[in-house]
Amino acid sequence: KLDPPSEENTDQHRHLRHSAITMHGRRALCTCHDLSRGSLLRVTPPSTSAPGRLGPSRRRHAPSAGSASPSFDDLMPEIGEDLIDFQEEAGAVFGEGSASPLSYGNNSRALFSVEEDAAVIDASEWTRLRVAGPDAEAFLHGQLSVDVKRMAPGTGREACLLTPQGRVVDLLLLLRMETGFMIVCSPDMGIEVKGHMEKHIFMSDDVTVIDVSRSTTMLRLVGPKSNDIMYTMQLQRGTLGGAFGTHEVMGFDGKPLVVVKGDPLGYSGYSLIVDESAAGTLWKTLVSGFGAIPMGTEAWNIARVASGRPSAAELRNPGEPATAFEAGLYHTVSLNKGCYIGQEALSKIYTKDAVRKELWGLRCTSPVEVGDEVFANAGAERVKVGTVTSCVDDTSKPVKHLALGYLRRSSRSAAGVLTWNNATVFVGATAQVPATVTAIPYVTRRLDKEDQPVAEEDRVESQAAKATTAAVEERERETMVENQKKIAAWLDSQRDSD
Numbered sequence: 001k002l003d004p005p006s007e008e009n010t011d012q013h014r015h016l017r018h019s020a021i022t023m024h025g026r027r028a029l030c031t032c033h034d035l036s037r038g039s040l041l042r043v044t045p046p047s048t049s050a051p052g053r054l055g056p057s058r059r060r061h062a063p064s065a066g067s068a069s070p071s072f073d074d075l076m077p078e079i080g081e082d083l084i085d086f087q088e089e090a091g092a093v094f095g096e097g098s099a100s101p102l103s104y105g106n107n108s109r110a111l112f113s114v115e116e117d118a119a120v121i122d123a124s125e126w127t128r129l130r131v132a133g134p135d136a137e138a139f140l141h142g143q144l145s146v147d148v149k150r151m152a153p154g155t156g157r158e159a160c161l162l163t164p165q166g167r168v169v170d171l172l173l174l175l176r177m178e179t180g181f182m183i184v185c186s187p188d189m190g191i192e193v194k195g196h197m198e199k200h201i202f203m204s205d206d207v208t209v210i211d212v213s214r215s216t217t218m219l220r221l222v223g224p225k226s227n228d229i230m231y232t233m234q235l236q237r238g239t240l241g242g243a244f245g246t247h248e249v250m251g252f253d254g255k256p257l258v259v260v261k262g263d264p265l266g267y268s269g270y271s272l273i274v275d276e277s278a279a280g281t282l283w284k285t286l287v288s289g290f291g292a293i294p295m296g297t298e299a300w301n302i303a304r305v306a307s308g309r310p311s312a313a314e315l316r317n318p319g320e321p322a323t324a325f326e327a328g329l330y331h332t333v334s335l336n337k338g339c340y341i342g343q344e345a346l347s348k349i350y351t352k353d354a355v356r357k358e359l360w361g362l363r364c365t366s367p368v369e370v371g372d373e374v375f376a377n378a379g380a381e382r383v384k385v386g387t388v389t390s391c392v393d394d395t396s397k398p399v400k401h402l403a404l405g406y407l408r409r410s411s412r413s414a415a416g417v418l419t420w421n422n423a424t425v426f427v428g429a430t431a432q433v434p435a436t437v438t439a440i441p442y443v444t445r446r447l448d449k450e451d452q453p454v455a456e457e458d459r460v461e462s463q464a465a466k467a468t469t470a471a472v473e474e475r476e477r478e479t480m481v482e483n484q485k486k487i488a489a490w491l492d493s494q495r496d497s498d
Helices: 010-017 083-089 107-116 136-143 190-198 226-232 276-289 297-307 343-351 456-497
Strands: 018-023 026-035 038-044 119-122 128-132 155-162 168-177 180-184 208-211 216-222 247-252 255-261 269-275 293-295 357-364 373-378 381-393 401-408 424-427 433-438
Touching: 083 276, 107 119, 107 293, 107 297, 119 276, 128 136, 128 190, 136 180, 155 190, 168 190, 168 247, 168 255, 190 208, 216 226, 216 276, 226 269, 247 276, 255 276, 269 276, 297 381, 297 401, 357 381, 357 424, 381 424
Parallel strands: 119 293
Antiparallel strands: 018 026, 026 038, 119 216, 128 180, 128 208, 155 168, 168 180, 216 269, 247 255, 255 269, 357 401, 357 433, 373 381, 373 424, 381 401, 424 433
């Protein structure tokens, strides 16, 4: 039992509301309920099938039969079905402290589903931030690498949060809503992204950054049959034929639901951000009602490496963090929207063609490890040309050992044509595992035309045109003044003659 809420213990009450304690060596869930004389904590025994799973219990509790007065369970609010129960029934395995299932023991089936069927992923580890206030647009325009002012409500796109040196803090999904913005951050990056933004909010800025992850759950429905499922559930509306990031606020089970078109790996799919109390019902509907295959984070990571989407760890490569261009994130950069953090550095890199490394895929003949060096033949010698940054084993494919790595960009031909594609390299200083360099579909190597900096000749021509226009306007003003003087003189002469 806690003391009644007060200024001294408000934070204590808030943190206990959805917190975890240790019981018999396992995590136990506890939920705080406000009563007239304080607060009581109901402790749910730890689950034996999901050690380390954190989060509030969401089971419904029926009134106790035959009791003269309400039991303690009768005081528990009805806040929806429990997502974790449904996941455990489907065979979910959780890691220590993980918020989403690692696996359902069906990685091969799940990977097949994202290409041929439909899979559902619990993506709650991806932090959701809400940015609101009259100055939110101007603030984000100066913080992120995309042209925020060109975004209309109901649209979304990927963006980078950068350091002043143009290095990526995180790769984000930015959604512009009617009353503000929502930002989806990479797993384990929410605190850093929020802190990075808040330290750039000045006292005169009317903008707030709020973490709404605790009150929401994010699921992803991925695969070619996802459109059919959304259509049958009547949840697609304007998002079905929209571009990536198109979104709409709808309702499900009486709770708000944000439907976002597109999958971060490039598959056909949707992100579904739903009130936490309705997450279990939504997950069960997709899996039991429409046959979507549950997919854990292990299988999703295999799909990520195959597509070439860099993880947060890949972007923040120890010792040498990547710039947006090195990571193949050209589609997230605008160099003509004006100043923002990192813009000057990226402009210099782009203008001087000074990208030093690029992210590529590797199909290896044997397992490799993150941090392994990559070598290539240079005459009679083998020289280091890069480093492995991600690696997975996909047992569902003939080539089972996949990896990503940064390779030195100096190995381009004189004509600027990429020479890495399909090249043979060797991974590991000792093992020298043969590998084939492959193009990866996620990355982009060119700026969109609308985001390219204005060419020098175009800039000079534009300045000349402006100067000519200004000169013509000046002559017109001078002519108008002279005519006005002539008219005034004629009127004066007419009055004198009268």
